[in-house]
Amino acid sequence: MQYNWDWGVIFREPYQEWIISGIGWTISVSIAAWILAFSLGSIIGILRTTNNRISRRIATVYVEIFRNIPLIVQMFLWYFVFPELLPNDAGMWVKREMPMPEFTTAAVCLGLYTASRVAEQVRSGIQSIGQGQNNAGLATGLTTVQVYRYILLPVGYRIMIPPLTSEFLTIFKNSSVALTIGVLEITAQARQIEEYTFQGFEAFTTATVLYILVTSIVMILMRVVEGRVSIPGMISLGAK
Amino acid sequence: MFDQFDTNVILENLHFLIAGMQLTLLLTVAAICGGLVLGTLLALARLSGFWILSLISSTYVNFFRSMPLILVIFWFYFLVPLILGQPVGGYYSVLIAFVLFEAAYYCEIIRAGIQSVRKGQVYAGQAVGLNYFQNMRYIVLPQAFRNMVPVLLTQAIILFQDTSLVYVVGVKDFLVSADLVANRENRILEMFTTVACVYLIMCLSGSILIRKLQRRYAL
Numbered sequence: 326m327q328y329n330w331d332w333g334v335i336f337r338e339p340y341q342e343w344i345i346s347g348i349g350w351t352i353s354v355s356i357a358a359w360i361l362a363f364s365l366g367s368i369i370g371i372l373r374t375t376n377n378r379i380s381r382r383i384a385t386v387y388v389e390i391f392r393n394i395p396l397i398v399q400m401f402l403w404y405f406v407f408p409e410l411l412p413n414d415a416g417m418w419v420k421r422e423m424p425m426p427e428f429t430t431a432a433v434c435l436g437l438y439t440a441s442r443v444a445e446q447v448r449s450g451i452q453s454i455g456q457g458q459n460n461a462g463l464a465t466g467l468t469t470v471q472v473y474r475y476i477l478l479p480v481g482y483r484i485m486i487p488p489l490t491s492e493f494l495t496i497f498k499n500s501s502v503a504l505t506i507g508v509l510e511i512t513a514q515a516r517q518i519e520e521y522t523f524q525g526f527e528a529f530t531t532a533t534v535l536y537i538l539v540t541s542i543v544m545i546l547m548r549v550v551e552g553r554v555s556i557p558g559m560i561s562l563g564a565k
Numbered sequence: 566m567f568d569q570f571d572t573n574v575i576l577e578n579l580h581f582l583i584a585g586m587q588l589t590l591l592l593t594v595a596a597i598c599g600g601l602v603l604g605t606l607l608a609l610a611r612l613s614g615f616w617i618l619s620l621i622s623s624t625y626v627n628f629f630r631s632m633p634l635i636l637v638i639f640w641f642y643f644l645v646p647l648i649l650g651q652p653v654g655g656y657y658s659v660l661i662a663f664v665l666f667e668a669a670y671y672c673e674i675i676r677a678g679i680q681s682v683r684k685g686q687v688y689a690g691q692a693v694g695l696n697y698f699q700n701m702r703y704i705v706l707p708q709a710f711r712n713m714v715p716v717l718l719t720q721a722i723i724l725f726q727d728t729s730l731v732y733v734v735g736v737k738d739f740l741v742s743a744d745l746v747a748n749r750e751n752r753i754l755e756m757f758t759t760v761a762c763v764y765l766i767m768c769l770s771g772s773i774l775i776r777k778l779q780r781r782y783a784l
Contacts (some may be wrong), residue, residue: 327650328647344645344673361576366606389769390765391770392768393722393726393764393765393768393769393772394726394761394764394765394768395726395727395729395730395740395764396726396761397730397732397740398729398740398757398761398764399727399761401744401756401757401760402758402761405753405754405757406753406754407758408715409753409754410754427625436765482625488780494631498631498632498633498634499633500633501633501635501636502633502635504635504733505732505733511633512633512636512700515636515639519639519643524648525643525644529636529639532634532636533636533640536631536632536636537635540631541631
């Protein structure tokens with residue numbers, strides 16, 4: 326195996342700058358997408374647990390569609406196909422005039438995709454609380470909205486912290502798919518450095534280390550949060 | 566818009582798309598087989614009770630699970646030719662990447678499956694005089710696999726979707742074939758819509774089938 330090691334390459338200009346901007350884009354896409362995924366996913370997940378047949382059906386269809394098309398294909402659909410389906414002016418706006426078109430499209434696409442996964446976690450979190458608490462709430466005279474607001478959601482979200490953490494880590498890793506529509510996040514930058522300098526080892530190692538670093542930080546942080554808010558007597562559920 | 570939707574372009578290039586789908590399926594099946602074998606070994610190492618083996622296994626799993634698949638694909642696209650000293654083509658690089666990457670996920674599924682077999686079964690096996698391998702082969706693994714089948718199949722569907730990521734190194738799978746046609750004929754709308762529908766139908770029917778199997782064969 327012939328290879329010329331040169332670890333200095335990742336600290337040289339402009340490559341160091343590429344790496345920093347790459348990790349910046351990765352984190353921005355992940356956080357923007359997570360905000361969308363979390364809010365929309367919560368709504369859809371809650372809809373799936375309600376008694377209304379129509380809203381349950383709509384939520385199920387959403388989850389099945391977004392879960393069963395590969396993320397990269399969804400990326401292409403939003404980036405290439407979606408503007409074509411809009412009226413001319415709106416399509417033009419999405420393609421050209423929208424601020425940071427690649428970033429926005431990637432974040433929206435990743436958010437909508439992950440919303441379907443978050444919805445499943447929210448649904449199973451709420452359902453794991455059991456019918457008893459729901460009935461108890463209704464028996465004390467709370468309305469359905471109040472039962473969700475005061476009983477199911479506060480308990481549910483505390484149980485859901487570990488699976489939601491792993492969903493966030495998934496979004497963080499999946500943000501690399503944004504490179505297919507031209508967002509220069511960390512994986513794309515590593516690839517670009519490899520192509521410019523042929524120092525693939527150094528470039529890919531840097532990206533790998535950064536991914537592991539962020540993953541570890543998030544996991545440690547969330548373990549602290551989890552410990553703070555865990556529900557006494559539900560250790561087994563919380564540890565899952 | 567849809568009034569210009571041209572279905573002819575799909576029919577004319579059908580053989581090309583089918584060839585792409587064959588490669589996608591081939592890659593999926595090969596990655597499942599390789600991933601299952603390696604994943605089982607990793608899971609056994611993890612549960613073996615030798616701390617060094619289980620440390621290696623858990624490091625491997627955590628390492629691959631904290632990396633995005635695209636980065637793994639790039640790694641092996643770069644590494645495999647370098648190690649072998651000759652170009653091998655994208656297909657083999659991505660196959661190796663998929664096997665090693667999926668093994669980490671299969672390991673976790675299999676480990677959970679093995680741990681779901683009650684301890685009493687293992688003791689009973691030991692009591693009738695089976696050694697470790699016989700115990701695994703005849704008592705634990707058959708029950709464990711039965712518990713795991715739904716999760717393994719779901720993972721297979723996820724893997725089937727993930728193979729589309731070979732796009733980043735241009736291996737001619739279903740998506741790349743469709744992309745080539747789309748650019749050559751300037752029919753992006755038709756081709757990507759078709760791709761999405763095909764994936765949706767295949768994955769959806771797969772997951773409905775799994776749910777039915779699960780209801781029928783649950784232990």
